[in-house]
Each structure stands twice: as structure tokens, then as C-alpha cells.
Amino acid sequence: MAASPIEVGSKDARYEALRRGFNQRWIAKPDFVVVATTADDVVSALSKFCGNPANSERRITVRSGGHCYENFVSSGDVGVIIDVSQMNRVYFDPEMDAYCIEAGATNWHSTTQLYRSTGLALPGGSCYSVGLGGHISGGGYGLLSRDFGLTVDYLYAVEVVTVADGKTPKKTVACKDSTDASLRDLWWAHTGGGGGNFGVITRYWFRGLRQPPAQVLARSVAWEWKDFLARPDLFKSLVRRYGQFFEYENNGTLPAASFGTYKYRDLFTLLKLTHMSSGKVGLIIQLDGVKKDSVQRLEAFMNWITADFKTGDTYHVEETPLDQAIGEHPAMGSLFIPTRLPWLTATQSINDSGSPNRCGKYKSAYMTKGFTEHQIDAIHRHLTDASYSNPDALVQVDSYGGAINDMGTEETAVPQRSSVMKLQYQAYWTWGTDADKNGVYDYVDAEQDPEIAGPHLRWIRNFYQDVYRPTGGVPAVVDPAYPATKDANTDGCYINYPDVDISDTKLNTLGQPWHQLYYKSSYERLQRAKKLWDPHNIFRYAQSIAVPKTT
Known part of the structure; x- marks a missing residue:
């Protein structure tokens, strides 16, 4: 038995x-x-x-x-x-x-x-x-x-x-x-x-x-917020050129004067745009270290995204080591100098536990092109918001595209096969208040005082809504049924970074339903599977696939 x-x-x-x-x-x-x-x-x-x-x-x-x-x-x-x-x-x-x-x-x-x-x-x-x-x-x-x-x-x-x-x-x-x-x-x-x-x-x-690859070339770098506060235009230049790089790379239009015949499909980057209270903005880079031109390609990439940081021999923004944890990744000061490591060793160096045990709120966006000027201004505005202070608040911009976009939109249930970047908005905090006056911090404090989370939720929600204000506060999917999406450079949200706010009509004023933002046209087939395999809706949550109604 x-x-x-x-x-x-x-x-x-x-x-x-x-x-x-x-x-x-x-x-x-x-x-x-x-x-x-x-x-x-x-x-x-x-x-x-x-x-x-x-x-x-x-x-x-x-x-x-x-x-x-x-x-x-x-x-x-x-x-x-x-x-x-x-x-x-x-x-x-x-x-x-x-x-x-x-x-x-x-x-x-x-x-x-x-x-x-x-x-x-x-x-x-x-x-x-x-x-x-x-x-x-x-x-x-x-x-x-x-x-x-x-x-x-x-x-x-x-x-x-x-x-x-x-x-x-x-x-x-x-x-x-x-x-x-x-x-x-x-x-x-x-x-x-x-x-x-x-x-x-x-x-x-x-x-x-x-x-x-047997070995990868890894690098981490950071720039101090004090330099960006003195020169906001250079922060905006970094965000703009970073987005342009992956848009141009995806389209095969990288400027030959800067990149020659270099190819970058093996390049993966994470740009960590933190709130200014963090002190530093970070960047993590990995590419195939076996290829003979890896060092040159890395240098060309860095020169491109930081092209405006230097005038003549004068640096307006200095590179510094990424010597502090940011978001879900640890400090990586040892990778300030480009470092060639076995792939497994580098994976262990870049990986972390995924985040300490703390409270968090997250949002996401797929991007099919570089950032608009409205988006760049909104990002800068909320990351320099002096009414909010949290070194663990950021938007992480991951490179995307490449082989991901080789797959057809209907071959898998992931329909976003034309994006060049994926964004993850993050805010972390701890209880930090003894609301029940028992001498310790624990989850009961958060139950008794919801305002512990209040500043963080308001900040990330306002941030997100502002960035996507032209499309109703969400990273819309282009759809003729929603005229505001006509020129959108976004393609919805990532289901593995779920966000119940996109179901809220006060926060999603576009009216594009949450399932379209996650699944686009895949949702109908997902509902068909739901009706076949879980018609009694045993497996359900706030944004689960709905059992289709029988007509």
C-alpha cells in the first residue's frame, strides 16, 4: 500500500x-x-x-x-x-x-x-x-x-x-x-x-x-547617480541609446561605422535603472567568450551606449564597479574588468537566490522598439522622485530578441516574438514597523498597517502608469480595436511577472483586457485547453485562464 x-x-x-x-x-x-x-x-x-x-x-x-x-x-x-x-x-x-x-x-x-x-x-x-x-x-x-x-x-x-x-x-x-x-x-x-x-x-x-559556450565574457559596471543628477541628459542618453542598440540589432541596422560586421546574438544584458536613493545605476553583460572578437564587440557596445559620457578627454560620468546588490542580483565588483570565465562559473557568479525574503511588487512590459522620449522622461522623473526613497526600487531592462524571435507567434503559447527588450519594474521593502507593538517585526504588522506597503505600491503604480500614459497606463498590444495603440512600441506583459493591477480599470484605462496583454491571440486556444482539462475550474486564481462560457 x-x-x-x-x-x-x-x-x-x-x-x-x-x-x-x-x-x-x-x-x-x-x-x-x-x-x-x-x-x-x-x-x-x-x-x-x-x-x-x-x-x-x-x-x-x-x-x-x-x-x-x-x-x-x-x-x-x-x-x-x-x-x-x-x-x-x-x-x-x-x-x-x-x-x-x-x-x-x-x-x-x-x-x-x-x-x-x-x-x-x-x-x-x-x-x-x-x-x-x-x-x-x-x-x-x-x-x-x-x-x-x-x-x-x-x-x-x-x-x-x-x-x-x-x-x-x-x-x-x-x-x-x-x-x-x-x-x-x-x-x-x-x-x-x-x-x-x-x-x-x-x-x-x-x-x-x-x-x-565553454567560456563567456562577463562584465559589470555602474555609474553614480550623483553624476546623472548633475547631467540628466546623460542618464536619458544611456536609456535612449541602450534601447536603440537592441532595436537596430534586431533590424540588422547597427551603424557600420561603430560596429563594422560584428554580430551580437550571443549578447545578453541587464540594465538596472534604480531609484536615485540607490546611489548607482548598474549594467550586467554576458557574451560568448570563445569567439575571437568578443572583447572588441563588448568594447564597441559599451562605447555606443555611453557615447555622450565623454567630451574630448573629459568624462562627465565615470564608470565604477558594481559593488552593491541591485534588485535580484548581488554585488559584482570583481567583474568590473571584463572577465573570461567558464560558462558554469559565470552562471554561478551572476546568479543569486532570486531575492531575499522581503515584500515585493512587480510589473512588466515587452518592447518592440527603443524608448520614446515620453518614456525616457517618465523613467527619469520617477527614478529621481525626491518624495520617495528606496534603494531597492528600479526598472530592470533585459535584452531580448535574437533566437527568441525566430519562432513563430503560434508555435508556442508565447506570442511575443518580435520584442527587443523586456522590462521588469520592481520595488522591495521589509515590514519595518512594529504595528502591533509586540517588540518584533513580522507579517502581522503588515496585516494591521497596510500603509507599510503604501508608499511602494503608489510609487510603482504611478511610475508604470506614467511611462505608458499614451496607451492608457499599460504596455499595450497593437490592436485596431484600440486606436491609442496604433503607434505603440510595446507588446503586452509577461505572465511570469504577474500583475493584478492590469485587471483594474482604474489603472488600466485603455480597457485592453489582462489576458490580451499576457497572451494576445493565444488566449482562445488556452481557453479551449481549459475547457477540456479543467472545466470545473479546480485550478484558479485572480488571473487564471477562464473556462469559456457555453453558448
Whole structure:
């Protein structure tokens, strides 16, 4: 007889840790947390939950890494959390002729276990503790993606515990080449449709994975805000030229006078535009270090984006080491001098835990072109807002495009295949106020005093709305039904950086629905998969795929 899965209830010492993830804004009060070690544990947990009529108004949710930007996993209506983090094996499956990665594995699990044993890599994210259960199902990208594409571009199959009849869970394996169309829909839905929509993901299989370069060239650099405050035009020049570089690179129109015949598909960068209270703006760079022209290409890129920083022999803005943590990445002062490192070593150097355990709010945007002058002015205005002070508030601008844009818009559920940058707006804070006067800081303080989060939420919301004011406060998808989007240089939002604000008509005055901003025209097929595999809406949250209404 199979053993029952581990259930961690409120009297267990582990309960406090397991009912929350990294983001301390969201803390659930479930009856218990199931620590699943096999897919059978997941089946058992779902059977128990669905068999209890008292759970009809409560949710069952699933967590792998626990980065949880919104309260989709942890909220007051959650009855059970299934934690799959113990399901973290990475191995070759000869029956599938594919590499299998279990849903509880993290970016770091997949990186180390795959690379050390096979020399291959999944082009996953730069925060090593992010769980692949959600990372992959939302599309997944990282420092190799401009060269290799998205994680889902290699997805061959997925194992999901589904409950199509609302009562009886079963393990379902859906393949890219399944003969059953409903299974192909289920596979496709996991190539960018987001986690927690159709069932509990337990395993992924991948084919065609590639070898990363043996060595990469890495560099980090920072510029002091005091210099930019003295010369706002130079801050704006940095943002403008950074965006132009990736727009021109994507279009094949980089100026020959600056770049000759250089190619940059292997270049990945993260520009960290912090609030001025941080003291420094940062930039992290990685490109293939095996190519003979890597050093020259890096220098040409840096010269281009900082072209206005120097007049003659006079530097108006000096380069400094990135010697402090910014956002979700650690200090990297040792990479101030361009450094050639083995790919795995560099990955460990650039990666961090994904963020300390603190509260956070996030927003996102895909960009199909460089920044407009309105956007540049708005970015500068909010990053120099003297009424707000938070060194952990920023907008991170990731390079995008390259191999990502080689894939067709309908081949996966990720339809944004023409963007050149992806933005992540971030604000972090700690409780910092003993609201209940008990001598300690904890989540109860935030429950008693919502204004602890108030300044941070107002800042990031105002920032976002201002940047996208011409399109109703959101990074719109171009659509003739919304005339304001005609000249938009944006293409919606990233489902793995979920943001409930885009569902709020007071904050999204364009009226373009949240599902169009995430999924564009993919949403109809995602709804078809939802109707087939979760018609009873067992798996739901504030922005889950809706079961289509029967006409």
C-alpha cells in the first residue's frame, strides 16, 4: 500500500515556513501543506481535496520555487498548498528519448545537473532558486535566450495531474506530437500559458538542448547617480541609446561605422535603472567568450551606449564597479574588468537566490522598439522622485530578441516574438514597523498597517502608469480595436511577472483586457485547453485562464 503524502499542518514547526514563499506580502492559512515527493502524492492530495464538499469555495494551489509575485499561491481562500520542490530530479529518459526535469527542480538544479553530466543547458533564468514548474510553463528565458531561444522552445512533453471530471485526478502525459488533439492542446498550453491553470505539473521533457559556450565574457559596471543628477541628459542618453542598440540589432541596422560586421546574438544584458536613493545605476553583460572578437564587440557596445559620457578627454560620468546588490542580483565588483570565465562559473557568479525574503511588487512590459522620449522622461522623473526613497526600487531592462524571435507567434503559447527588450519594474521593502507593538517585526504588522506597503505600491503604480500614459497606463498590444495603440512600441506583459493591477480599470484605462496583454491571440486556444482539462475550474486564481462560457 502506497504511503500517504506528507501533510504539514498548523501545529507543525514547518508550517510557518511552508505556507509562504519568497515574497513576504503573501502568507496563506491553509489547512495543511502537502510536501509531494512523487506524482502519486499529488494524485492523493487532489483526490482528498476534491472529495471534500467543504472545499468547493476554497482553492488548492501548487508551489515549486515559491517566488510568487502575486497571491496566486498564498491567499486567504487557499485550503491546501501542494509543494513539489522535493520532486527535483534531472535525468535522461530513454523511453521518451528526451531529458526529463521534474517540476520542483530549480534553475540551478537544471543548470548543474544537466551541464555536468551532458554538457547541455536549458536557457533558463538568472535567479537560481526559481522553480521550473512555473518558470517553464510561463515561457522562461535567461542569459542564453538571445542565442538559444526560450525554455519552451525545447519542450517535448509535460506530465500534468489533471482533474477533468472534477473528482478523479489522473497523471496525464501530453507530447508535442501526440496523436490526440486534446493532448497536443495540453502540451501547447504549457509552452507559455502560465502555471496552475490546467493541473499540477510534475515533469517536463526536453529535446534538442544545446551546449552553452565553454567560456563567456562577463562584465559589470555602474555609474553614480550623483553624476546623472548633475547631467540628466546623460542618464536619458544611456536609456535612449541602450534601447536603440537592441532595436537596430534586431533590424540588422547597427551603424557600420561603430560596429563594422560584428554580430551580437550571443549578447545578453541587464540594465538596472534604480531609484536615485540607490546611489548607482548598474549594467550586467554576458557574451560568448570563445569567439575571437568578443572583447572588441563588448568594447564597441559599451562605447555606443555611453557615447555622450565623454567630451574630448573629459568624462562627465565615470564608470565604477558594481559593488552593491541591485534588485535580484548581488554585488559584482570583481567583474568590473571584463572577465573570461567558464560558462558554469559565470552562471554561478551572476546568479543569486532570486531575492531575499522581503515584500515585493512587480510589473512588466515587452518592447518592440527603443524608448520614446515620453518614456525616457517618465523613467527619469520617477527614478529621481525626491518624495520617495528606496534603494531597492528600479526598472530592470533585459535584452531580448535574437533566437527568441525566430519562432513563430503560434508555435508556442508565447506570442511575443518580435520584442527587443523586456522590462521588469520592481520595488522591495521589509515590514519595518512594529504595528502591533509586540517588540518584533513580522507579517502581522503588515496585516494591521497596510500603509507599510503604501508608499511602494503608489510609487510603482504611478511610475508604470506614467511611462505608458499614451496607451492608457499599460504596455499595450497593437490592436485596431484600440486606436491609442496604433503607434505603440510595446507588446503586452509577461505572465511570469504577474500583475493584478492590469485587471483594474482604474489603472488600466485603455480597457485592453489582462489576458490580451499576457497572451494576445493565444488566449482562445488556452481557453479551449481549459475547457477540456479543467472545466470545473479546480485550478484558479485572480488571473487564471477562464473556462469559456457555453453558448
